[in-house]
Amino acid sequence: MRRDGSLVTGDGRRISILDLMGFTEKQALARETADVNQYTVYGGSRGPGKSYWLRGYEIERLLRWAAQGHRHVRVGMFCEDYPSLKDRQISKLARMPKWLGEVKSTQDDGLGFHLREEFGGGAILLRNLNDTTKYQSAEFAGIAVDELTRNPENVFDELRGSLRWPGIDDPFFVAATNPNGRFFTWVRKLWIEHDFPEHLQAVKDRFAYVPALPRDNPYLGADYWNMLDSLPARLRAAWRDGDWYVAAEGLVYDAFGSDNITHQEPELGLPFEIAVDDGYSPDPRAILFIQRRGSSVLVFDELYHIKFLEEQSIRALLDTCYQTAERLDPRGRTWPDPDGGMSNDALARALLDQGVPIPELAAVSHEAPALRRRLREANIPARNWLSKKVRGGGSTRAAAVTTTRELICDGRQHRTIQVHQRCRNLLDELTMGYKNKLGPDGRYLDEPEDGNDHGAQALESWVWLRMGGA
Numbered sequence: 001m002r003r004d005g006s007l008v009t010g011d012g013r014r015i016s017i018l019d020l021m022g023f024t025e026k027q028a029l030a031r032e033t034a035d036v037n038q039y040t041v042y043g044g045s046r047g048p049g050k051s052y053w054l055r056g057y058e059i060e061r062l063l064r065w066a067a068q069g070h071r072h073v074r075v076g077m078f079c080e081d082y083p084s085l086k087d088r089q090i091s092k093l094a095r096m097p098k099w100l101g102e103v104k105s106t107q108d109d110g111l112g113f114h115l116r117e118e119f120g121g122g123a124i125l126l127r128n129l130n131d132t133t134k135y136q137s138a139e140f141a142g143i144a145v146d147e148l149t150r151n152p153e154n155v156f157d158e159l160r161g162s163l164r165w166p167g168i169d170d171p172f173f174v175a176a177t178n179p180n181g182r183f184f185t186w187v188r189k190l191w192i193e194h195d196f197p198e199h200l201q202a203v204k205d206r207f208a209y210v211p212a213l214p215r216d217n218p219y220l221g222a223d224y225w226n227m228l229d230s231l232p233a234r235l236r237a238a239w240r241d242g243d244w245y246v247a248a249e250g251l252v253y254d255a256f257g258s259d260n261i262t263h264q265e266p267e268l269g270l271p272f273e274i275a276v277d278d279g280y281s282p283d284p285r286a287i288l289f290i291q292r293r294g295s296s297v298l299v300f301d302e303l304y305h306i307k308f309l310e311e312q313s314i315r316a317l318l319d320t321c322y323q324t325a326e327r328l329d330p331r332g333r334t335w336p337d338p339d340g341g342m343s344n345d346a347l348a349r350a351l352l353d354q355g356v357p358i359p360e361l362a363a364v365s366h367e368a369p370a371l372r373r374r375l376r377e378a379n380i381p382a383r384n385w386l387s388k389k390v391r392g393g394g395s396t397r398a399a400a401v402t403t404t405r406e407l408i409c410d411g412r413q414h415r416t417i418q419v420h421q422r423c424r425n426l427l428d429e430l431t432m433g434y435k436n437k438l439g440p441d442g443r444y445l446d447e448p449e450d451g452n453d454h455g456a457q458a459l460e461s462w463v464w465l466r467m468g469g470a
């Protein structure tokens, strides 16, 4: 090992540590990213060389630390269980050239891949996560998790607690994953959506995601591509195309995917409407803000209120109108009612006077007479809709679901409905919570179950009232 970061290979060639693994371009990008971010996730699809990168990156970092004088450093490689660890990593590390190091089991460290002494004697300790006694209270200068979405969130918190090594001030956490493991939600929240809980706020700038697709890996053979291309549509979208929004089974809107999610803002000069699913407690009142733009329908904001009186919700929605106008066209307007004494009617008129548009119409999913009256008082015309049984079976609700499906993705892959990323509750419903009933034979029926459907029902009502059907 030389301080300049080069080493001599088994056949006597001097090469740079960074050339040892022969990373692809995406893998090299993941390296650069992980070098400067503490928590890096690589991949989000099947086959871009995730497992290869994880072990390659750990070997490299051990060699680079050795070049700086840090010897016998330990890093960890984790999978959800032992068979997976063996399949993805142990079997591959066992085939690394002997002049570099070898897989062996030692008294102190258990199973690991050990670099030879002349390369610093560092080791990748191989661990499976379903046996917590094997890693708790251990210390690692680096941690790699292969298939992170197969592990629940507490695994991340526990492993972070083990990330330290005397004398090393740049420990790393790297992970690679498909987008659809059983526990994908928390990974998607942190790395894809940058939605951090309170306890991670202080470190949120240290998270980085490097997406990679199978086509970024020139080493995949024709068989592999045949497998990817012949997968059922949802699995193909996840594995081949790296879609993080198609994972859950039995969703009412199973075609809803990342192409339905947008950062686009509404056009301030164009009219917009709201859709409401009325509720008080425990069910929320869900309010969506919707604008039609050419051939698309943009859901650009949402409110979910629990235990809100009608007038409180309407005041909050007028506030959202004000915030939206200020965000898109900041004129330093002032909120007309700082003391909160104005009626919603007066408030709505004051906002209009300041050039703040308010909804032209409300589509309401229940009878909700009190809400409709209050909306009218605030100059927002309201129309309601109740699902009815139709002759020959089925219901108008089922018909509204069918129409909404078409707007989410039609037969020609056109996606009329676009939802802004800020609509967290609606997105959670559409991509995770809003499911069909499970039939007695274990198959999903084409009939939504009650529950996580508040924003979705508001949307269906709006579609029914404004886009055909009714």
Ligand SMILES: Nc1ncnc2c1ncn2[C@@H]1O[C@H](COP(=O)(O)OP(=O)(O)O)[C@@H](O)[C@H]1O
Binding pocket: 021, 022, 023, 024, 027, 043, 045, 046, 047, 048, 049, 050, 051, 052, 053, 217, 219, 220
């Ligand atoms: N940089 C590379 N050089 C040579 N082969 C690679 C490289 N990266 C990946 N591969 C090969 O590509 C295949 C898929 O890689 P793997 O890491 O198993 O993918 P993933 O974990 O993303 O599904 C494996 O055969 C692996 O050895």
Ligand SMILES: [Mg+2]
Binding pocket: 050, 051, 052, 088, 146
């Ligand atoms: Mg893998």
